[in-house]
Amino acid sequence: MLSPIVAFPFLVSLSLDNLNKLEKICNGQPVAESFRKLRILKVKSCPMLKNLFSLHMQRGLLQLEEISIIDCEIMEVIVAEESGGEADEDEAIKLTQLRTLTLEYLPQFTSVSSKSNAASISQTRPEPLITDVRSNEIASNTGLRTPMTLFNKKIEFPNLEDLKLSSIEVEKIWQDQPGELSCWFVRLTSLIVEGCGNLKYLFTTSMVESLAQLKRLELGDCVAMEEIIIKNGLGEEENVRGVMLPKLQFLQLKGLPNLTRFCTGHLIQCCFLQQLWIEDCPALKTFISNSLSTDAVANNQFEETNSTLFDEKVAFSNIEELRILGMDNLNMIWHTELHSDSFCKLKVLWVKQGNKLLNIFPPNMLRRFQNLELLVVDSCASLEEVFDLRSLMNEKESHVVTAFKLKNMYVWNLQKLKKVWNTNPHGILSFQNLHLVNARDCPSLKSLFPASVALGLPQLKELELRGCGVEEIVAEEEQLGEAPKFVFPKTSSFILWELPKLKISTQEDTLQSGRY
Known part of the structure; x- marks a missing residue:
């Protein structure tokens, strides 16, 4: 040329x-x-x-x-x-x-x-x-x-600074023992690896140590990948521990059907991680596992305690957005024991197609998520409740009121959902910041709000119920005596659609809206 x-x-x-x-x-x-x-x-x-x-x-x-x-x-x-x-x-x-x-679609x-x-x-x-x-x-x-x-x-x-590898048929990206190579990645801030079907893992522990500036890590459609970080192939049996990826802000794991864990170890700290997206990783049951043999992992021989995605081995103190999509074998998202400040700043939670989940927020965990602003729960086939309040109601200091920042809540396509809140919090939890509640295609849902929640919704602007088995919008409480009036002064959109079991006459006497 x-x-x-x-x-x-x-x-x-x-x-x-x-x-x-x-x-x-x-x-x-x-x-x-x-x-x-x-x-x-x-x-x-x-x-x-x-x-x-x-x-x-x-x-x-x-x-x-x-x-x-x-x-x-x-x-x-x-x-x-x-x-x-x-x-x-x-x-x-x-x-x-x-x-x-950038290297993309280079089969040879x-x-x-x-x-x-x-x-x-x-x-x-x-x-x-x-x-x-x-x-x-x-x-x-x-x-x-x-x-x-x-x-x-x-x-x-x-x-x-930026490295993207897409659809390249390699089995390893770097040496297991990087040596001098480690100093060449000290400025790497973004790494995207996708469609590399022969990769079984991404890093070794020694390689990760050189990635102190990494801010963005995206892994997608690597069908053979089993683990993101493995211990070095040679030397003593050492687990991943301590601070790793200290500046990581965004982590996406998508389309990794054989991924069983992020790494093995006792603690992983991503102090600046703000966004974590996990999508279509059906074999991932626990983010950090204890030492297990390769055969045990391959055969999914986890202890029952390892069926929780996040536990005390994960320290995500600044995470604000969490998306968990297409996790069919996940039993629980959070263990009741977490690192002290993990997930306390979470603002956005999106859970979809978690077909073994029975609830989203387990007992003794709810107050940790009081900064949550957006909640989306969609197409979780076994889900029976969103908020589990039973243990919270038995606390000795139940008079302490916790105000939640939750503004928008969507519950969609939940065939077994019976209640959003499984019991009445009786005023110890406040959801007064709720602006929007949208429930669709939840045929087992009998009522939407417990009475004490419905009494404290001064900011509610939009309420939509479609295709649900709701009999009453607010659950009746026998001990209440005379039925109170539930006033939603700022409601401007009130949509009830295909609710064949709704008791209209009861609700007419108890519901008042400022504008609808």
Whole structure:
């Protein structure tokens, strides 16, 4: 495409898209000043391109800030070292300006940098996408094949911040014992790995130690992944403990059907974690497990106490949003014993398709969630109640009133839901901030509010009931004597739809709304 006599000394951005016959970007070696100011390089849908450039050309691209390679069917490496090259074996090329690296839909991709004859080397042993330079030396001395590496002594990316790997058929991304590699990821803030069907785990404990700046971690559609962090393959049987991923703010686990746990250990602290999304991970029963053998995990041989997603081994003190979707085998979300300040700042909770859950908030846990503002519970086939208040009512200091910030509550498609609150809190819990309550397709729901909750809803603006078995909106209390009047002064939308069992005459005498 470009001859050696052509130079682009001031070119800043280069984008190659849908070039079906392109085999090389440069034919031969470009002159010394070519591409010296290139900062952005994007390649997409170039099916005949095996690599981007040679090692010699790479030395002129030291200003690169972003590399993106998408949908190149036979792309094997980014940088190919040509056979018989005269490059200094000890001279490292450091792309110190590179901040973003994106590799997507590259079915033949094996490494960022390798010799051009790498394809002829035996592929019998799986190698990581990213390895330490010392692994090359060991392989050379033992007669094993030289691993194809992403970061090696030829090409280094010491300031990489954003890394995305999508649909790449590798079994490992980094070495189990990273060694010098660990210092190359100290600035990594965002890591996205998706559609990598051969990955069984993501990190080792020693690799995680270098990710002190990681703020965003997304894992999706990795069907073979069993665990996110494993202990180092060699050495003593050490568990994950102490502070890990100290700056992590967003964590998403999605479409991981064989994931059984995040890691093994005694405590994991993510002090800055604000958002945690777990979706379609049906084998995940506990976030942090105790030491279990690989066979026991594979056969789901967990103790009953390990069937809780979060327990005292998890310390998420600043989490504000939690989404749990498609967790068919989850028995409980929270254990009654949690780390002292975990989940106390939770504002948004979304639970969907948790088909073994019997309740959302277990006994002795409710006051921990008084900062919750949005609650969505959807399509949980076994759920019978949302708030379990029985143990709370037996507390000696039941006169202490806890005011909740809950504003919007949705309960949808809950076939066995009998009550939202399983008993009347008698004023020790206040839900006076409720603005919206929406219940749909809950055929077993007999009533919506306990009497004491209904008496304290001055902010309620929208109430909607559709397709439910509700007989009365407010549950009758025998000890109340004369029926009180329940006044909703700010209600502007009051929708009752397909409620064949509703006792209209009873409710007419007891319900008053300011505007509906």
